[in-house]
Amino acid sequence: MDIQLKRGLLDVCVLAAIRKEDSYGYQIIKQIKPYLEISESTLYPILRRLEESGQLTVRAVEHNGRLRKYYHITASGLARLKDFTNEWKEMMAIYQFVTGGKKA
């Protein structure tokens, strides 16, 4: 898959993974893996970027005597997901155009 496209998709997937409830790194990877190839080292810069741009916040929770960071989606993160679904309609139209004419 195109790198730029994948980058954007990964951002959205991470946000989607924490949309319903706060989640932590290991869990996020497990959720996304069936759809997109993602590793521990690719997730980290995404989390940083999303935190810096205010789309998620981080809090540390104690777990088995150590700290685990939980990520929480913000209003801005939710808006990003909404934008994505809107854009996707345009993407589908473009898809039709690109594959157009050869419709079965």
Next chain:
Amino acid sequence: MTKQEFLNGLRARLYELPPKDVRETLEYYGEMIDDCVENGMSQENAVKKMGSLDEVAAQILAGSSVRQRVTRALTNQQAKKGKGWTVALICVGFPVWFPLLVSAVAVIISLLATLWSVVVSLWACFGAFVGTAAGTLLLSFAYLFSGFGLLSVLCIGAALVCTGLAILFFFGCLSATKGSAKLTKLVFLKLFGKKQRRSAK
């Protein structure tokens, strides 16, 4: 590789990042390895899963902003250079700054000594006036009993003048002494107080 070895290696490779970013990165990878182990992986395999140290570090450095890294690298360099230069200058300049320092301290101390000698001579003047007043008073009595009335009155006048001057000098001397004491204290605090505080640290 153990988790600790991995984290140490990562820390070493991220030296150009701000300490806060390094700490957060290590926390992230530590947590990730712990979570893998908690889900049944061996520590060895969990560490392997993170990828090679060089790749991981390169990815993190690429993700951090260029400005952050440049400023960090520059301050590191400057700190190193600055320290080296300071030490070198102190060593090379020793024949210059040490005599200068000693003479500066000597000058300050001699100025203080001068100040105090002025104070001492002021007190000496005061003493002289008191002495003269007492002397002339005695003399006036002597003249009075010897029958030199005019001279006796003159001596009493002189005694009064001296007493007045002595009183004036007394207050002058007192404030001069107080002022000098304050100044001396201040100078000594500046010279030695700081060093004491430094050595106390």
